[in-house]
Structure formats: C-alpha cells, structure tokens
Amino acid sequence: MAVPVTKELVEATLKSSLNPTYLNVVDTSGGCGASFSIEIVSGEFEGKRLLDRHRMVNTALVEEMKHIHALSIAKALTPEQWKQHQENLGNRS
Numbered sequence: 001m002a003v004p005v006t007k008e009l010v011e012a013t014l015k016s017s018l019n020p021t022y023l024n025v026v027d028t029s030g031g032c033g034a035s036f037s038i039e040i041v042s043g044e045f046e047g048k049r050l051l052d053r054h055r056m057v058n059t060a061l062v063e064e065m066k067h068i069h070a071l072s073i074a075k076a077l078t079p080e081q082w083k084q085h086q087e088n089l090g091n092r093s
Contacts, residue, residue, distance in 0.1 A: 004032055004033035004034075004067065005033035005034075005036075005064045005067045005068055006027075006033055007025050007026070007027045007033075007036070009064060010025045010036055010038070010061065010064060011023060011025050013060055013061055013063075013064060014038070014040060014057070014060055014061070017060035018040065018042045018044045018056065018057070018060055019042060019043070019044065020040050020041055020042045021041050021042065021043070021079050021082070022039070022040070022041035022082060023038075023039070023040050023041070024038070024039040024040075025037075025038050026038075028070070028072070029069075029070075033067065033068070034067070034068060034069040034070065035068065035069055035070040035071075035072075036068060036070070036071055036072070037072040037074050038057065038071065038072065038073050038074065038075075038076075039074050039075040040057065040073070040075065040076055040077075041075070041077045041078070041079055041081075041082040042076075042078070042079075043078065043079055044056065045076060045077065045078045046078050050076065053073075053076035054073050054076060056076075057071075057073055057076060058071070
C-alpha cells in the first residue's frame with residue numbers, strides 16, 4: 001500500500017524545486033492525499049507560458065503524482081504578476 005501524499009510533502013517538494021516566494025497548498029481530498037489545489041508564485045516562471053508553468057509544477061511533483069488523483073493549479077504566477085494581483089484585490093475593497 002502506498003504512503004499517502006501529504007500537504008507538507010507537496011510543499012517541501014515545490015519549495016526545493018521552484019523556490020516559490022508564495023505557496024499555498026490545500027488538501028482538497030479530505031485528508032487522504034489524493035487531491036490538492038495549489039497557488040504558487042515563483043521567479044522560475046519568468047518568461048514562461050502558463051502551460052509551461054503547469055508542466056514545471058507537474059515535473060517537480062513527478063513522484064507525488066503517482067499517488068495524487070487530482071491536482072488543481074489555481075495560480076502559477078511570477079512575483080510581478082502576484083504583486084499586480086494583490087494590488088487588484090486591494091482596489092476592490
């Protein structure tokens with residue numbers, strides 16, 4: 001039986017691979033480690049298309065993906081895009 005993938009394992013793997021300035025990992029499986037939602041901001045994404053950014057995340061999690069059934073990459077932004085996103089949220093309030 002496979003060891004379940006944890007939120008902490010996903011976070012550690014992404015931190016070591018993509019050096020994010022912001023990372024939010026949510027276990028959406030109810031604790032069994034089969035489904036995650038990710039928001040990630042990394043300078044590694046500079047100059048990359050969205051599809052390439054998603055591929056980078058999937059590549060970083062290649063071992064974990066053997067046990068994850070669903071991965072939602074809600075955001076994969078550069079630090080500048082994240083700053084703009086945060087400013088836009090601030091302007092809405």
